[in-house]
Amino acid sequence: MEPILRVEGISKVFPGVQALDRVDFEAYAGEVMALVGENGAGKSTLVKILSGVYKRDSGRIYFEGKRVEIQDPYHAQLMGISTIHQELMVTPNQTVAQNIFLGREIRRRGILGVLGFVDKREMERRAKELLERVGADIPPDELVKNLSVAQRQLVEIAKALSFKAKVIIMDEPTSALGPEEVEKLFEVIKQLKEQGIAIVFISHRLEEVFRIADRITILRDGKLVGYMSREEATPDKVIYLMVNRPIGDMFRKEEVVRGEPILEVKNLSSDVVKNVSFTLYKGEILGIAGLVGSGRTELVRLIFGADPKKSGEILIEGKRVEINSPEDAVKLGIGLVPEDRQNQGLILKMSLRENIGITIIKKILKFLNFVDKIKLTRISEDFVRRLNIKTPSVFEKVLYLSGGNQQKVVLSKWLASEPKILILDEPTRGIDVGAKAEIHAIMSQLAKSGISIIMISSEMPEVLAMSDRILVMNEGKIVAEVPRREATQEKIMAYASGNIVN
Structure with a gap:
């Protein structure tokens, strides 16, 4: 059977970083392909290339057997590739129906449509049909800000279906869900499989991967290092390929x-x-x-x-x-490492050193209340060693660190305060x-x-x-x-x- 989506030899380089190095990847209709790897393995870069956010440096992309050039995210959606990002792309102050048809509003017939009037009733009718396809009992006229995270995900999936998606990429879809909501999402994924849609499932929770995936693709340091069916895979085997060492x-x-x-x-x-x-x-x-x-x-x-x-x-x-x-x-x-490290735990555009200094500012002040930068650098470098933070230097912006290393910076910030x-x-x-x-x-x-x-x-x-x-x-x-x-x-x-x- 021909894969619905196939990439061959995809490479991408950022300044000083080989993000992807000649990666091959396939997804078939009616299956769940899990994409796993450590933070920094290249998963997000590959997803952004497939969703039109990044341009590849080399390699080829085939969709439904034809070689394609993905111009931008909207082109990817029109083609049939939809991505549901970890940070959901919804507008909270608009209704469910408005979110599903955002930028593609259904116009009224005749002169009213020409003048830009929207057919609200028709949008809500079609939105209701799409929501029913994913088993979501959500009123189409409900404001998105009133929905739970799980409900917002279902709205995003309904939006993908409105584009007649043939491939849906889900990036860490369970990270903010409770156990019951995860079970509901897995039921929706099974329904999508039965409808012939290919699911690319990205998760750090390997127990979920082994529950939901048909096949598993493993990346490490931007390279494809493993490709196997769920029957062939074991947790130890997958973890070893991900980290290149027994865990x-x-x-x-x-x-x-x-x-x-x-x-x-x-x-x-x-x-x-x-x-x-x-x-x-x-x-x-x-x-x-x-x-x-x-x-x-x-x-x-x-x-x-x-x-x-x-x-x-x-x-x-x-x-x-x-x-x-x-x-x-x-x-x-008392120190608090919050659940949302990027928005509540870190200042992303500041350096690792500056983030650690936030909780100990009074300890690192010297004459005339100037920051003792030498002392702060020494403290920061000590935490980099103690917590094995992977960073070029303590002056690196935390924005550019992987999720695991960002979490270690938040820990370092609070440990520096000696709680x-x-x-x-x-x-x-x-x-x-x-x-x-x-x-x-x-x-x-x-x-x-x-x-x-x-x-x-x-x-x-x-x-x-x-x-x-x-x-x-x-x-x-x-x-x-x-x-x-x-x-x-x-x-x-x-x-x-x-x-x-x-």
């Missing part, structure tokens, strides 16, 4: 004898969080599990002073404290398997050194393996506390979904 134990959790209580939260409440109480001990990794919308992130934002609380109190080392802002939290020895308590919200979201293993090792080392960690994660294997205890949230409340030795995925999910566990 060892993915979850390097060392057992630590917990110390005295360091943080006590009593009856903390907000509009979302409802009367939450718990204790965190010195040297402990406390996991917080729950479905999307359960209040996990809102809880830690309250503790960090990023959102106002309605009631409740917080004690650190037995003393009641007032945390009304992140600045208060930092002074008390007693470190809150990690989705610490390994969107990063490759090698970087995940390194961050898990860092977490374990930090706990061993006496730092107390609160970890939120939507990845159940991570929660089970890295936590000393697990708090489970549902509808803004803590509904269970599960010791490490008693925790199972089934038990945690039953509590998280509101079911009673016997």
